[in-house]
Amino acid sequence: MSQRLSRRDFMKTGAAAGVGLALPRDVEATAPAVIVRRSRPVVVSSRNGHVYRHDGTLTCVETVFQEMTGGTDILDSVLEGVKINELDPGDASVGYGGLPNGDGVVQLDASCMHGPRKQAGSVACLEGVRTPSFVARAVMANTDHHLLVGPDAQRFARNMGFTIEDDLNSDDSRDRWLEWRRRIDPSRWPGEEDRERIGFLSGMEMVEEGLIDAEHYWGTINCNAVNSQGEVAGCTTTSGLAWKIPGRVGDSPILGAGLYVDGEVGAAGSTGRGEANLFNLTSFLIVENMRRGMSPLDAGMEGLRRIRDNTVERRLLDEEGNPSFNVRFYVVNREGEYAGVTLRGEGEYAVCTENGPEFAPFEALL
Ligand code: ASP
Numbered sequence: 001m002s003q004r005l006s007r008r009d010f011m012k013t014g015a016a017a018g019v020g021l022a023l024p025r026d027v028e029a030t031a032p033a034v035i036v037r038r039s040r041p042v043v044v045s046s047r048n049g050h051v052y053r054h055d056g057t058l059t060c061v062e063t064v065f066q067e068m069t070g071g072t073d074i075l076d077s078v079l080e081g082v083k084i085n086e087l088d089p090g091d092a093s094v095g096y097g098g099l100p101n102g103d104g105v106v107q108l109d110a111s112c113m114h115g116p117r118k119q120a121g122s123v124a125c126l127e128g129v130r131t132p133s134f135v136a137r138a139v140m141a142n143t144d145h146h147l148l149v150g151p152d153a154q155r156f157a158r159n160m161g162f163t164i165e166d167d168l169n170s171d172d173s174r175d176r177w178l179e180w181r182r183r184i185d186p187s188r189w190p191g192e193e194d195r196e197r198i199g200f201l202s203g204m205e206m207v208e209e210g211l212i213d214a215e216h217y218w219g220t221i222n223c224n225a226v227n228s229q230g231e232v233a234g235c236t237t238t239s240g241l242a243w244k245i246p247g248r249v250g251d252s253p254i255l256g257a258g259l260y261v262d263g264e265v266g267a268a269g270s271t272g273r274g275e276a277n278l279f280n281l282t283s284f285l286i287v288e289n290m291r292r293g294m295s296p297l298d299a300g301m302e303g304l305r306r307i308r309d310n311t312v313e314r315r316l317l318d319e320e321g322n323p324s325f326n327v328r329f330y331v332v333n334r335e336g337e338y339a340g341v342t343l344r345g346e347g348e349y350a351v352c353t354e355n356g357p358e359f360a361p362f363e364a365l366l
Contacts, residue, residue, distance in 0.1 A: 036295055037360065039353035040230070040336025041069055045223035046271045046328070049081065050350035050357050054088035060223055061352035068227045069354075075233035078225050079133050082235050085221045086131045089170035092213070094221050096130040096237020096325040097170035101246045104177045106168035108132040109240055109253040112140060115232035115263025115334075116206035122147040122253035128164040129157045133237040137255070138162075147253060180206065180243055203243055221254055222259065222269030222330050230334040234259050234267040241274065250274030256284030265291045266333035268300070272343070273325040276307045286331055296331035297363060303329060304365040306344060322366050339363065 043049075049060040058066065060081035067077035086095025093099065100106045110132035111122035121140025124147065126132050135157045139148050148156050158164050169177070180203060207213075220238035227232040236259040244250075251258035251274030257276060260283035261267040268286035270277050277283065282303040289299035304327070311323040318324040323343060330349055332338040340349035344366045348359040 002051065019315065036297070036337050037063045037337065037339060037351075038337045039355075041065065041227045041354070042332060042336045043068075043078075043081070043223065043225045043337055043350075043352040044330045044332050044338045044340065045081075045350045046221050046330060047348055047350055047359065048085055048091050048093065048221050049223050050359065051227040052085050052088040054084045056084065057298045058084075059350070059357065060221065061350045061357050062085050064223060064225050065352040065357075068225055073114075074225060074227050075112055075235070077227075078223050078233050078235045079112065079137060080239050082133050082221050082223050084129055084178070086133060086237060089172065091221070092170075092173055092176075093239055093292070094237055095239070096168050097173050098168065099173050099242035100169055100177050100239070101248070102252065103246050104169070104174070104181075105246065106173070106239055107244075107246070108168075108238065109250055109256060109258075110136045110235065110237035111233040111253045112136045112257045113233060113255065113259060113261035113267070114140070114215040115261045115267070118263060120146050120255055122255065123153045123157075124249040124253040125247060126150075126153045126157065128154055128163050128166065128168065130165070130168060131162075133235050135160070135162060136235070136237075140327045146255060149249070150247075152279070154324070159208075162246065175241070176206070176211065179211065191207075210329055220250075220258070220271040222252075222271055224261070224267035224269055224330055224332050226266070226332055226334055226336050228335075232261055232265075232267050232332070232334050234261045234269050236269045238271075251277035254278060256281040258283060260284045260287045262287050263293065264334070266296065266331065268296075268303070268329055268331045270327060270329050272327035276311065276323070276325065276327050280306050280310055282307060282327070283328070286329060290331075290333050296333055296337050297339035297341065300329045300339050301365060304341055304343050328362065341365070 043061045043064040064081035085091045089097030113120040121136040138160045222236040224234035238252040241251045257277040259269040268283040286303040328342045342362040
């Protein structure tokens with residue numbers, strides 16, 4: 001089980017100086033000031049992975065843990081978990097009830113990767129199917145391709161036997177979209193650039209006023225798991241950025257951007273501003289960093305540094321010249337070492353080990 005001491009706390013307590021801290025059996029210091037969280041089997045996910053239950057008793061991370069320790073295939077276990085978030089309208093960042101695009105249409109992105117089989121599948125801009133992660137798996141299992149998009153992805157899903165619905169809005173997601181539309185005054189749209197800016201600011205206002213949880217304005221679920229044999233799989237599924245331009249595809253369905261799994265190494269997946277991961281292919285970068293010997297924590301931090309260094313447009317920077325947006329990564333290697341890292345601020349991610357589920361604090365770059 002992980003212990004709750006963050007790298008920062010570890011430094012503060014003086015434990016980094018080696019003052020006789022008795023570490024639990026699955027936590028060890030690999031170098032001064034570096035904590036490695038380790039447990040196998042293990043499931044890591046974004047925080048919403050231990051929030052929603054969709055009429056059941058278990059959350060996503062609990063479900064994945066139970067499935068994989070019961071002998072279910074590693075990727076099938078992950079999908080059984082994320083399905084809970086996809087089906088639960090309370091999670092307005094994923095699947096049914098996900099916040100819609102700028103035209104009020106819920107468009108979903110998802111990808112999944114199977115470490116041992118070295119297989120992957122994705123869908124983007126998929127409308128009408130509550131569980132895009134399962135359509136992504138169907139792409140993986142039934143085609144020679146990795147990514148299907150838009151109406152053709154929906155046609156594929158229909159052919160595979162998925163139920164297609166006209167509208168995936170819940171009453172709540174529709175109300176919030178209407179509120180967003182109401183706030184945008186067409187007289188304030190003199191040009192495309194301002195239109196985009198004002199749309200973004202109106203969304204941010206709603207976050208600040210508590211009408212939308214920031215985790216749902218961006219929001220997604222990424223979940224990665226390692227079983228007792230060291231098999232790794234992962235899935236990222238999302239309704240994407242709230243009020244996005246119709247047709248916008250984020251990082252979640254793009255292999256290497258919002259998810260990457262290498263069965264020989266580990267997995268990394270992301271939530272937050274997808275454009276940063278599309279530019280930097282950060283999930284792939286993090287897994288590559290682990291391949292070269294970095295711990296999940298160091299590999300994740302290096303990924304965040306790459307994003308920071310490649311963010312130079314003024315509109316994306318705060319007063320101190322740092323990225324004004326956030327991106328988070330959930331990282332695990334096949335030995336069961338894991339970490340959650342965030343570009344900015346604090347927060348926590350979800351973990352489930354043989355000691356049960358818990359929230360663990362992110363390590364922050366800024
Ligand atoms: N990263 C995803 C995207 O950009 C969703 C999110 O977490 O906001 O579409």
